[in-house]
Amino acid sequence: MPIAEELAKKQKQISVAEFFEKNKQILGFDSLNRALITCVKEAVDNALDACEEAGVLPDILVKIEEVDKDEYKITVEDNGPGIIKSQIPHVFGRLLYGSRFHSLKQSRGQQGIGISAAVLYSQLTTGKAAIITSKIGEGFPAHKVELIIDTKTNYPRIIKEEMIHWEKKSGTRIELFVRGKYVKNRKQSVYEYLRGTAIVNPHAHMVFIEPDGNEIVFERVTEEMPSQPREIKPHPYGIELGTLLKMLKETKAKKVSSFLATEFSSVSPSKARDVVRRAGIDENKRPHEVTLEEAKAILEAFKGIKLMAPPTDCLSPIGEVLIKRGLRKETMQLSPEFISTDTRQPKVFAGTPFMVETGIVYGGNLPKEERVEILRFANRVPLLYQEGGCVITEAIKNMDWRRYGLEQKGGKGIPYGPAIILVHVASVNIPFTSESKEAIASVEEIEKEIRLSLQQCARRLKTHLSKKVKKEKAKNKFLLISKILPEIARKCAEILNKPVPPIDNVITQIMNIVWIDDEVVKKDGAVESRIRVMNYKDKKQKFVLYAEIPDRKFVQAIEPEPLEVRDRIIKWEVEVEPAEKKEYVFRMDGKEVDFDENNLYVLGIDPVNVVGAEKWEGEK
Amino acid sequence: MSTLDDLRKIAEKIYSDLEKGKVPSITLASRTKSNIVFDDRYRVWKYGEQKTTRSAVSLPGAYMLLRTIYVMDFIRKMIEEGKTSTLRELYYISEGWGEAKFNAQDESDKLAEDLEIITGRMREDFKLRPEEDGARVIGDIVIEERTRKGEKRRIHCQDDVGDAGYSIPYNVEKDKLNFVEVNADKIIAVETGGMFDRLVENRFDEKSNSILVHLKGQPARSTRRFIKRMNEELNLPVIVFTDGDPWSYRIYASVAYGAIKTAHISEYLATPSAQFLGVTPSDILNYDLPSDDLNKEDVAALQSELSDPRFNDEFWLEEIKLQLEIKKKAEQQALAKYGLDYVTDVYLPEKMAEMGYEV
Ligand SMILES: Nc1ncnc2c1ncn2[C@@H]1O[C@H](COP(=O)(O)OP(=O)(O)OP(=O)(O)O)[C@@H](O)[C@H]1O
């Protein structure tokens, strides 16, 4: 008798309730606060998965009501494809029942535990049934099912079932009664989970109603659906014995060699024959008849041959621009001065494609003296617990942030400063440290990608900060010559009863530079960049000024007539007399571009004589 | 030349710089620790030769010049109107000065000190005074003080004052205060209020024919100046009586040699002939005084005093080394171990006799 069936027998002997009790922590139900978050999270993650699979922009409602002391009713409703009636009891009433269990595809759900664990928790703590309403499309009735899990048989039992009319085209609503605790203003809270979700799901619209009736709306920032992640076959490098045995059992292939060539990615028929030969198995052997020893030999043989990496186009990144928009929207009330984001190319660990995206938010009203806030995400799901045991935290700790303008004791550990660091890891199979899916295991390849990506964002932060310091200096000088010096002259003259002396000469001496000042203003859906050039030298200055633009197709107006406009650059010839001031302006369509800081360069003038622009080094 | 003329010169310098098209600047003695030198002739600490320039090339320099001009103007008005103000009032008044306004009181305090350095005059000449109330004096001396109403009043510092004594005003210069008559033959400066009150209650001023001055911890400028003037003008020796710990030795040093913060006016404030009476580390042993263990900071302070030229003589080196050895410190009031009169009946007479005084 196969081991699994033997185990299954034993499993029936311990009740599900007991199993649940023992694994509370692993499943994410170990405290009242966390249990509430986990229930919401399981339902919302599923809702987002379902909408994406169906290709509809998610419209999600999350409502939490207090029914009694420490008892809450959670309602999560989506506009996804719905669930057919016969499946409802299985999806919500059976542990380890899911559509993604054996699929290699980037999705939030991975294990088929999530929502039934929440249903079980609800039932064990309040004794109340879960209520599921679902409709699969226009013209179909909606089914409303009340169910509980029979903890003796580990099988769903339907308490009540009815057909109802539901306005919605399609979708699913789940209502759960749970023992829990609702907390606010804490990293680990329903609100923070939804805020994080909003950042990495810019295509989602979510409404959240808190127990006190307060309604929070997370607006959608893009109408674009994320690209559909493709399902891929497993790659030999990442396969485990158990999975291989299962695949051998379930395959329709007639021969081991064709099994290997068709059920794995990156294995050609000739490579497949090579593997079988190395494993010492007859290539015509039926897969069902492969023994445990032979399966082990296949795994061994996989290691000995060179294979191409798995295809990586199966991943669906959020993208630099959308992460930035999501971050900007959700940090608006902090008015940060700088946001930078980065998306890396897909990479592979143990035959599993993955990719990393990061972002840094800096300044504004973020607390200056505290540890930076870390926002961790896996397949677009915020990770709220076990920060210390996660590869994301590890990667952040191992970087020397002092180089990039944050404080860090001894160049190690979580940095301090007014910043938020975001890391998103997307993969067809996220290597979580446990079933509660809260921390990503320490995988060298993943850590490296996180580091490289964060370095990219951090370098841009550094550039921004040094530009800011320079600007600050220039601003000080400007204050000096425009306010303080004239006031010194005036007051001195007043005391001495003499005429106010002229100060132009002194100003030129103090400044002795060409001063370039710029601002980016957004109004009426347009972005306007104004660049002012002031000559504080005692001679006329002539040089070329370069302004970086996102793309020439967005640029609507340029004044004065430029020397040249290229894809990413506008070039002006500048001529300014001593004490003269000139202005250069360009306007862009604000709906399409993401432009909040000018990058200015000069050519034909010694850069030490210029404040506010760098030396032009040629186009990159 | 008057104080006003001295201040005016600063404005004239700035004005003429501007007229010539030069970036205006003022030069003054650098106020860093490295520029503090011991003046062997006066035996006081003074600023050395290093100079620093405050120039309008930089924003802080320009602010300093602008504020200097405003402060000058403010002082001019006070002198004309016969008023004075506290340093704190100066800070608040600057609220109305637009760009010249101070952001914090230490900025305005520092500027007042800068002005002293530039003009070689004292803060009192600028009609600026600290908030700290004056220390107290009891003894057989008659002082003539000019009151607010402008009249001169004579005060006998035993007969005309209560037990709290005569309060030293912030300005103790000749235009404000003079000594008319003195019968006491020495000055005893006492660190703590508790001990001062003990000596007063035990009538030690009469018994020992001394003028008792309460130092109130680190003594204020006016207290030090007051002691210095009595020492110079009345030829009275000065004895300093403090707790037996490194911080108290520094109180003695600031009376005798000057403090680092006020090094530009050390020769006005310091009394190099002042002698230290105790409590010494030897006293702790000889009188078997109740004591506390030295803490880390105490030890560090003692060690730094070992390399401090102000303590570079046989007496201090021996005592400091002894204290580091016994690792103990004692308060003045520890003498109460032997009764309330012990300090005036036994300790002080014995110690003063050792120093060559008769009691
Ligand atoms: N709101 C929903 N709309 C449509 N289908 C759903 C919805 N919720 C759950 N499902 C289906 O039910 C299955 C089981 O969900 P469950 O949360 O238990 O597992 P999972 O999401 O696959 O994995 P995980 O345990 O990692 O969450 C899903 O795989 C999905 O097919």
Ligand SMILES: [Mg+2]
């Ligand atoms: Mg799920």
